[in-house]
Amino acid sequence: MAIKQLEDALSAVLALGGNNPPAQVVRRIRDGLATHAAAVEAARAATDPIQMPMVSFDPADPKAIGRMVSIALLAQPLVRLGSVQPAYGSGVYAIYYRGDHPLYAGITRTETPIYVGKADPANDDASTVREQGAKLTGRLLEHAGTIATAATYSPQLPDYLSPLKLDDFLCRRLVCATNAQLVAEKHLIRTFWPIWNAETKACWGMSKHGDAATTRANKRSPWDVVHPGRAWALDERLVDSLTPAEIQERINATLQKVPAKRDHAALLEELLEGFRQEGPPLTEPEVPPVGENVVGPELNEAGGVDDV
Numbered sequence: 001m002a003i004k005q006l007e008d009a010l011s012a013v014l015a016l017g018g019n020n021p022p023a024q025v026v027r028r029i030r031d032g033l034a035t036h037a038a039a040v041e042a043a044r045a046a047t048d049p050i051q052m053p054m055v056s057f058d059p060a061d062p063k064a065i066g067r068m069v070s071i072a073l074l075a076q077p078l079v080r081l082g083s084v085q086p087a088y089g090s091g092v093y094a095i096y097y098r099g100d101h102p103l104y105a106g107i108t109r110t111e112t113p114i115y116v117g118k119a120d121p122a123n124d125d126a127s128t129v130r131e132q133g134a135k136l137t138g139r140l141l142e143h144a145g146t147i148a149t150a151a152t153y154s155p156q157l158p159d160y161l162s163p164l165k166l167d168d169f170l171c172r173r174l175v176c177a178t179n180a181q182l183v184a185e186k187h188l189i190r191t192f193w194p195i196w197n198a199e200t201k202a203c204w205g206m207s208k209h210g211d212a213a214t215t216r217a218n219k220r221s222p223w224d225v226v227h228p229g230r231a232w233a234l235d236e237r238l239v240d241s242l243t244p245a246e247i248q249e250r251i252n253a254t255l256q257k258v259p260a261k262r263d264h265a266a267l268l269e270e271l272l273e274g275f276r277q278e279g280p281p282l283t284e285p286e287v288p289p290v291g292e293n294v295v296g297p298e299l300n301e302a303g304g305v306d307d308v
Helices: 002-017 023-046 062-074 135-152 180-192 222-226 244-257 264-275
Strands: 091-097 115-119 169-175
Touching: 002 023, 062 091, 062 169, 062 180, 062 264, 091 135, 091 180, 115 135, 115 180, 135 169, 222 244
Parallel strands: none
Antiparallel strands: 091 115, 091 169
């Protein structure tokens, strides 16, 4: 009778979808079924006299690759962002903040990066680091230049904004096999929800390349609101996408749900949990801490889309 009720409940869920359900309904159904699928499999395993591992390690699984590359990145030394030297290779990187800016009091001097990113190879089928090109260090040098531009503008800041200093930023970088950077970046974002990443919807915009304000509508990214200095983002025709107070609220909301990681060894142990075969498998949250329906980057922002 209980099994029959389970079958009826499943049929009812599928029926609620209708013939052409909205994307949000489809996503809620899929997420709900995925959650209960783990419970069903656990119940099935409980009735089996032979123990079944909850997960099987597959080195070709994108999630496993993402975790492995993330751990390898955290094994790399911290270097000053302003001291990065050009080198061959593409891969992933993390940028860390060590200063006293009031917006970032919750992550400064912690193991939580303020931004993570990837650098794709120059050739999609590159098999050597030389063929990949100097893409990874190129991205880091670009970010260093962006922060330096904001720092140079510091004397012109209004009283309610605080300056950035390039010397307050460190980074880790990892050259990896072509395409491994794709899944690794996603895993890093879902692990840390860095507040400068567009997916986090808190203070995005640092990775925009810049274009004339007239080529888009008239939005200024949150990053350019609190860290002005880039000429194309100073255009008076632009309006702020968020106020400094709203940006602070979103950063606080993010760190409240995903507190900064403060211990390197504990962070590595947390990442290793994803490979354990006992207990329920870990899942990567897809919804940012500020909420799924919170407005994030829009197409009408000056500077183009953020690199992801």
